[in-house]
Amino acid sequence: MLSPLVIDTIGSLVAASSPLVFAGIGEVLTERVGVVNLSLDGSILLAAMAGFAVAFVSGSLLAGVAAAMAVGALVALIVAYGSIALGQNQVAVGFVLTLLCADLSSFLGMPFVRIPGPTVPHWPIPGLVDIPVIGRILFNHNAMVYLSYVVIVAAWWFLAHSRPGLQLRAVGERPEAAYARGIDANRLRYVYTAVGGAFVGLAGAAYSLSVKIGWSHGHTSGMGWIALAIVIFGGWSPLRVALGAYLFGALKSLGSILQPTMPHVPTQVFQAAPFALMIVALVLVSGEATEGAARRRLPALLPVRLRRTITGLLRGTPPAGLGKTFQPD
Amino acid sequence: MKAHLAGRRALLALVAIALTFVSSTIILLLAGANPLEAFGHLLTGAFESPRKLGDVAVAAVPLLLCSAGMLVTFAAGLWNIGVEGQMVAGAVAATWAALAVPAPAGVMIPLTIVAGLAGGALWGLLAGVLKTYGHVHEIFAGLGLNFVSMALTNYLIFGPWKPPDGATMSGTDPFPEAAWMPVITGTRASAIPLLLAVVAIAAVYVMLRDTRWGLTLKAIGLNGQAARRMGINDRLHVLVAFAVCGGLAGLAGAVQATAVYHRLIPGISGGYGYLSQLVVLLSGLRAAWVPLVVFFFSVVQVGSPRLELRMQVDSSLGGVLQASLVLFFLLVNGLGRRLERRRE
């Protein structure tokens, strides 16, 4: 049986990964509609700072969260506008914004460095928390973490089973076909980039108000880049991306867990391992070889439905319209 | 016609500069600081003493080297975000040479330079191979490798290369004197790196303008398929471009280790790799403009610490100024092009 220490560790892992879940799913929405928001690392920082600052000054957590989401949405909209309306390279604008928002967060956040501030209160769900093992892992946290569960399910449902979600997917894959069906591709791109950006902002708030309370320079330590990577690794699907977020969180924490058992392995191997694994995973996922091979080698005896689900799970290609602009005649 | 175009470009540049100052002023006011005083420190801090001017040169060296390298990869249509990691790889290689090979200065200096070039080139090549054969986008290959390189540095600093009295965040033991780049008296700047940097940017300028290889890269970047039809082996050239850019970045990292810090420290690349991307974007991908932009960015880099000392304002304002200038430049340019299309 799993010891209480292990259970609690896994639980804290789940909680610590919630910002990454928000960021990853937000970026999934943005990229599925065809826009790359490279500014994640910077906008998470800025949103985290803004969220904490506003919550501290106003005393209201909700205001802080709202401010963080607004910041995330605003930055994402700059990327969208710069690319759709002004025809600039999405990657260039996103990259510049990464640096700008990071520096802005350091600059404006100075008065708030290492000040204790409001925290999302701990709220174990009565009843559910008593379920053996799972209860303590999943339901012994705060509202933010529970929100991350909701977001995973909601995003999955939205993309797979709702009409607006279908339209979103269509715009991301082939905007001219969406246009032919009366969908305003560019308008949807703006909308979902902003929505995705809002979730990215939420990630920032989740970090500074729930996971690593407070603010300091470079507070979120590279989370944005990791989020971008898990979107690819997770094949642009909310469920896989969430899995990737938890996996990544686990890998980071695993370092401190496994270290005592493997004293001869240097710490930095654990530090670097997630990124090295990310590259390996990306090679596997980006290579056309893998997807094609999977499709060919799966025995034809497997029922068609199952075969399709498996190849769907292995999907590694980005939305076909990602990064391309669309102008109707 | 050409004059009209130049005039329009100048106007757009001025608008971008104006917007930058306006937005920075607003941000400063938000932080409760005096804008004029802040700009004053940022822009004049670099000129208050010969030592400070030397610091401008120190900051300019990695910027020039990395920007020169990035121009090469950008010409081929590649976005080599991995420059940061390539700098680190070069620094690591140079550190190895400095610590492991006892030799007089006459041999050490060139050895560290070659080591830096080789280390960075290798790291760049890795990103290139991931792209051409692994189909991993160079942004993610670059980013992943950046993080791996930093972890590698930490491992070396806290492991095999730790100082005998114990590992700290200050890095390795200082290099033997023979590996220290000679400084210009009264400053912290070294002549050799500066010379190398100037030669690098000049060489890249000439290369892109006047050599067959430069033109080949441009063709690959503009229309890979047509280039292939002409018989150009685009894969090979892409790999070489990554190696060249990595080499120059590696040299920058080696210089940071041997001339500035005289040791390997965590974060030896100091964000210069990312900053050089801003430089290249602001220069409109043209080598001729890079020195001017590098000078401006270096001045701001040197002036920023003063903000913390004199005004209790975070030095990251310098970064804000640099990044917002590039952002406004991109946006204003886009706006200008859009207005022109409307007019047609």
Next chain:
Amino acid sequence: MKIELRDITKRFGPVVANDGISVTIEGGTIHGLLGENGAGKTTLMKILSGYQSCDAGSIFLDGRAVRLRSPAEAITAGIGMLHQDPLDIPQLSVLDNFMLGREGGWRLRREAARATLRELCARFGFALDPDAIVGALTVGERQQLELVRLLSLGIRAIILDEPTTGISAPQKALLFETLQRLAGEGLTVVFVSHKLDEVGQLCSRATVLRRGRVAGEVRAPFTADELVTLMFDQCLERSPREPACLGAPAVELRDASICTYRIALHDVSISVCAGEVLGLAGLEGSGQSLFLQACAGILPIASGAITVAGREMTRQPYRRYLEAGVAFVPAARLEEGLVSGLTVREHVALLGDGGGPFIRWPHADALAADMIRTYNIVGTPHTAVHELSGGNQQRALLALLPERLNLLLMEHPTRGLDIESADWVWSRLLQRREQGTAIIFTSTDLDELVENSDRIVVFSGGAMSQPVNACDITCEELGHLIGGRRP
């Protein structure tokens, strides 16, 4: 629904794609729209289906004037278009594609849509799996899906753009049967094609376009001959030419097969000699491009063998073909032949002969200026190639070719060129012929084929005919061969 187009005019820069076209299409009929490439059919149908706006003219549906500003508005008005490459989303499932664009609430009612889809498919005998990914379907099946989707949206007129390219024979039969049924039920069908036999088979009426204008209209029953006469201009007597001085075979194919997703060429055997001009005739997409690309080394030969200038070239990489003296000039000049963004002198420098790593700009400039003068290119060495007009781009492409070639392959050498440029291009090409270069070219201009070729082959549905001597054939006969009539 009765459709009436009156005086439709549309210009793209200096090119007049549609010049005062008026067509009336009666409701519940299948109306054919014919014309060679560039005649204006696609533009006209894009205007009718809401993808383009016209510069002048008006559209009347059942006597009511309408403005169609977008494809969605056209569908609301009752007109749907089935594109040659169906405008669906290959990454989504059949069912999702079917549901996309329909009205409805937030929730996707998959079960209801599934039932509707099944019902419609059953009605027409289509076998579509709702959960299949569209990208894995054949072209014919994608068409069926699009057809069923448009019908479910309540359209009363449908435009089909070259629907039979790339679908199997049974799918074609099913399609025709479906169209006839639908027309019988009152749907108006516009059948855009250049396959004369199919138009004759299906349509009760046909309008022929030529050079942006209506060349004529025919009513059933009509023959392929009548259509041919309307589609192709009268051509002149072929000017006498010296017989070709033929040398060793420049390129030889033996039982070669070339396959792509859309079309395959099977068991092709032919030998083209040095100094010979071979014209490839046929309707668009019949296999000529495949042949040309295989000779260039761009497409691999799936089976069989190919030799160039006596060298075995099967399965050799592209650069070996370049070394063997083969050059390919594509029809997509700016996308595949030239590097958009570079100037003329930069192209000269790029392709220039050795001379070390440094470019000698004065030398390149002189070469470029020379080239511009000799080839009459309107531009300077500093002009960017994307700023040159189409005709000048073609001249530039020709000018950049190596001096001596064993085999020159040209895709539509005079497409988009005015008469003077076209004549000039052929004078240069014939010069090369005299030097001993073998030339193979594709064209849809019968005049050009008969006038300049030594031999002509006709491609039809992936099969190549036996070569015919150009001096033994007239334009009209060639037109009939292309139209499908056996000689």
